[in-house]
Amino acid sequence: MVKPKFGFMTEKNMCLLTDLYELTMADSYFRRGKNEETTFDLFVRSMPEHRNFLVCAGIEQILFYLENLRFTEQAIDYLKSLSIFSEGFLNFLKDFRFTGSVYAIPEGEIYFPREPVVRITAPRIEAQIVETFLLNTFNFQSAIASKAARVIIAAQGRGVVDFSARRDHGADAALKVARASFIAGCIGTSCTLAGMLYGIPVYGTMAHSYVMSFPTELDAFRAFVEDFPNNSILLIDTYDTIQGARHAVIVAKEMEQKGRRLKGVRLDSGDIVKLSKQVRQILDEAGLGYVKIFASGDLNEYKIKALLEQGAPIDFFGVGTEMGVSKDAPALGGVYKLSEDDRGPRIKLSSGKVTLPGKKQVYRVVENGRMKKDIITLETEKPEEKNVYPLLIKVMEKGKICSELPDLKAIRDRFLERLNMLPDELKAITEEKEYPVELGRELSALTEKLIQEYRRIEMST
């Protein structure tokens, strides 16, 4: 009988969370002694649909991976069983360590396409092997943080809670959606494990099945507030929302007699604009102005914007599926490309996919407290503009983290501060606007020069 398995990725086996070709190419480099220093850039080629800006997330997990990457005996035995790797390479993997240096844009920072977000300088084999993991980690967390940022903008200061665990793409996704959406300004998550592992505040209300497990809705409400006197948010749409609101009033009044206060009610279906107004009125007429209205049910930034424009008196939003899978742009197309090796700056010319050569930096020009434009430069180049700050920070040296890592709360604060610096037109939910990203003079000249050179090589081969 087959033993059922979950198939966990763990600290020990994360070494194999890589495309097979990273390892075959690495073996070929190993056999040929091609292990000179290289520089690779992780960047997004173009803006995904419906996005005006992107939010950096996932760097901490990338650094954890790079610092802890080891090939276990089990992993090496598995690779050996494939009968494609050289004995020498498999031995080399036994003592493998990532020894490179890393520059990265800090988590919570806003960035744009073409800007290197992670810049790795390492012996070629090391730089190659880590590609898949870096892209998997960054593309996903940044996609979610960038989506969640839109939800936060749409909610105009009202609290947003991540309710997505049941629709996220597996276990790791449930954790990382909670993390990335918290970075982008959510106040917390329903995912308990994300609370334990990352210290993110956890939130919960009640389900329809709870209400249905009692003879009447009123019985269910009374039971719940008795058990959780300080944390009750009553789900009022199991049978009829208006009737549910009246039951919530009865219970809230009973609580007041014991010196307690009902925290809120939740709407999860129906015409939320109309129902939230009616429910607010019912609560207010009963003197329950302090009872909050929580809305959920397939929400996204477009629906939240519409709800608030129509005056829905909602205090909190629970957002699940659409944020957790970034439904309108579920994949971020980050890539990882060679930009320099022992022969100098390098460029790639496949149709429509030109890369920027050399070790680069990104400078952000700030004017009157607002982001004005970004300039991608060679590392050695300084922009002429005043009031600039560099986006890429050195975070790893010789395989060890060399920069103070901020905690999640500080990352979230950084994002909210940057959101204040973002030009208003880029905060639009429905209109697409482009932020200016320029190339520095020297980088432009180098790129042009290399394109000419490669055209010549191409002609001659």
Next chain:
Amino acid sequence: MVKPKFGFMTEKNMCLLTDLYELTMADSYFRRGKNEETTFDLFVRSMPEHRNFLVCAGIEQILFYLENLRFTEQAIDYLKSLSIFSEGFLNFLKDFRFTGSVYAIPEGEIYFPREPVVRITAPRIEAQIVETFLLNTFNFQSAIASKAARVIIAAQGRGVVDFSARRDHGADAALKVARASFIAGCIGTSCTLAGMLYGIPVYGTMAHSYVMSFPTELDAFRAFVEDFPNNSILLIDTYDTIQGARHAVIVAKEMEQKGRRLKGVRLDSGDIVKLSKQVRQILDEAGLGYVKIFASGDLNEYKIKALLEQGAPIDFFGVGTEMGVSKDAPALGGVYKLSEDDRGPRIKLSSGKVTLPGKKQVYRVVENGRMKKDIITLETEKPEEKNVYPLLIKVMEKGKICSELPDLKAIRDRFLERLNMLPDELKAITEEKEYPVELGRELSALTEKLIQEYRRIEMST
């Protein structure tokens, strides 16, 4: 300094991969001794965009979870720190075991909306606590298997390899996409860890950076086939695809002199229809009819269909992003609803979301080897039709797996067999067709009766 962490879900902490409200409701049930036997159904409410059928996947992971679910000391300490749970409940969790029975549609089987895919009968607290994990696991794997099935149909028998790891939603997603897409007929994956954990065949070619790491493309090709004489697929679009094809011919001819054969070439950019025809001609004219053409680069079922309709002579497809995130329908809306408790069959009536009451079975009517229609019945009800088979199989009894679990290859075989039974119109990639799913007579009558009863309760409350 903050220590960087990955935040792994492991066998030990999977108990907390649950929404907080599952645990607060469970505590309330615990305090009130409301732990009678209940039945919950996991089902999909409606067909996602662009889908004509769904593929069951993720049951093995659900069974692993149910059989191994334990609350660790660390988890209980964390819950205690939230200061909302009763001491009695936290003690209860120490010895918690899932003791229920489970019926499930086998992995690889085709199913449709409203059909219970997993049916859990267990004490209420146990049935409640497992909801989030079951939905997270099932919704994702079934979404991917259902998407991958479309890619497999479009490829018309040509091999499809999962190339999605770098764009999947995190580490667990990379593993489960490999698994779910293999179930739906892919021949393998690029994700090495999925190879080790699930025994899925692993595939790889080479990257542009490999080609760029040598002075010339020809040098790169010669090096690679020397290192991997039996497994080389040469990426020919780094500089110029036609030139790349000519270089591949030179290398293949050199290999022939050593009695070896080049396995294939890969196209990853440009006008794939035109280029694949030109490359095929170049290869054929050199007597290299055996060298396969592998295509990749943002492919999906629509593009593959168009490529083959235009006569592109492609032998294998590498499909990444769009399959890995199920881009046109990234979330499957599976829900988990109470259908029976100690007071008998139960129904939920929130606006537009009526559930089916009671313990149910699903029968599939087969005619001339093809699926004709499905009938959802009460468990006690037998359909009149001949040539039916039940979809729900008992897989767990008193918390222990009680049914032979098939290995992945057998699951994949089951799916491919079912695909042969699927009516042709449901295999359409661009047209949406509905497969008939009926309710059995007794289930219909019970549903109608309960709707009437609830309307009465609603009026009177």
